Amino acid sequence: AQKITQTQPGMFVQEKEAVTLDCTYDTSDPSYGLFWYKQPSSGEMIFLIYQGSYDQQNATEGRYSLNFQKARKSANLVISASQLGDSAMYFCAMREGNEGYDYKLSFGAGTTVTVRA
Amino acid sequence: DAGVTQSPTHLIKTRGQQVTLRCSPKSGHDTVSWYQQALGQGPQFIFQYYEEEERQRGNFPDRFSGHQFPNYSSELNVNALLLGDSALYLCASRYRGSTGELFFGEGSRLTVL
Numbered sequence: 001a002q003k004i005t006q007t008q009p010g011m012f013v014q015e016k017e018a019v020t021l022d023c024t025y026d027t028s029d030p031s032y033g034l035f036w037y038k039q040p041s042s043g044e045m046i047f048l049i050y051q052g053s054y055d056q057q058n059a060t061e062g063r064y065s066l067n068f069q070k071a072r073k074s075a076n077l078v079i080s081a082s083q084l085g086d087s088a089m090y091f092c093a094m095r096e097g098n099e100g101y102d103y104k105l106s107f108g109a110g111t112t113v114t115v116r117a
Numbered sequence: 118d119a120g121v122t123q124s125p126t127h128l129i130k131t132r133g134q135q136v137t138l139r140c141s142p143k144s145g146h147d148t149v150s151w152y153q154q155a156l157g158q159g160p161q162f163i164f165q166y167y168e169e170e171e172r173q174r175g176n177f178p179d180r181f182s183g184h185q186f187p188n189y190s191s192e193l194n195v196n197a198l199l200l201g202d203s204a205l206y207l208c209a210s211r212y213r214g215s216t217g218e219l220f221f222g223e224g225s226r227l228t229v230l
Contacts, residue, residue: 004159037221043205045160045221091159102172104150105219107159 003027004092004108012114013082020067021077021111023092033095034075035105036066040088048090051075082115089113119144121222123208129228130198138193138225142210146220148172149191151183154205154224166191167213195227203229 005024013019025034036048051059051066059066067076079086089112093105122141130136142149148167152160162175166185180196189210195202205226209219 035218042223043207043226044223045207045209047218047220050218093159102148102165102167104162104165104173104175105152105160106162109159 003106004094006092006108006111008111009109010112010114012116013079013086015084015115015117016081018078018080019082019113021079021090021092021113023075023077023108025073025075025092025094027073027094027096029096031096034066034068035093035095036064036075036077037091037093038086038088039091039110045091049077079113082113084115084117087113087115121208121210121220123206123222123225125225126223127226127228129230131230132198132200134198134229135194135196136198136227138195138206138208138227140191140193140208140210140222142189142191142208143220146210146212147189148211148213149185149189150209150219151191151193152207152209153177154207156204160207163193198229200229203227 032053034051037045049059049061049064049066051068058068063080065078089110091110092108095103124139150165151163154160163177164174165172169185182194185191205224207224209221
């Protein structure tokens with residue numbers, strides 16, 4: 001079964017506007033972590049933001065915020081004030097198990113974001 | 118501070134050949150993992166190394182093998198290449214006791230003809 005679901009294959013957003021990228025996840029492990037990565041055409045996966053399952057507040061990192069709804073098992077990424085350089089593929093990923101131990105990330109299929117001037 | 122570095126960046130092989138990809142982790146990191154990313158898809162976990170041992174493995178055949186050296190660098194070897202092995206191979210590193218963030222390299226793009 002798919003552990004991470006990203007239902008938006010592609011999105012267009014106007015420069016300076018906000019955009020929300022959807023991510024739902026499936027796990028029975030009470031301890032998990034959710035990540036968002038950006039992948040420009042160069043190929044490198046750039047870490048954006050992290051949310052632990054026990055974190056009480058939604059994570060924020062600059063223009064990125066994570067809307068964590070635990071009961072609905074969703075972890076949507078919000079990019080505020082979009083810039084042309086935000087055009088890239090965005091991946092949601094999940095770590096199951098405790099931090100600091102051996103684990104793997106399960107990735108979604110990704111969402112392509114194109115920012116228009 | 119150098120991040121995760123991978124080599125080569127691009128390579129072309131033919132079916133049946135063998136390939137070795139290399140990864141140097143970010144300074145201070147001791148755990149290396151490898152991911153395969155086919156075109157248009159999300160990365161898939163291959164395996165993870167810590168203390169020169171394979172700690173976890175994804176659903177990949179034995180043709181995929183790896184190694185971690187005492188300086189924490191790592192190699193990914195793929196034998197008997199198939200057309201379906203064409204992909205971007207990403208190396209990621211972390212400090213095992215960290216909060217969990219994985220740092221990725223830019224990848225090695227393998228094309229099998």
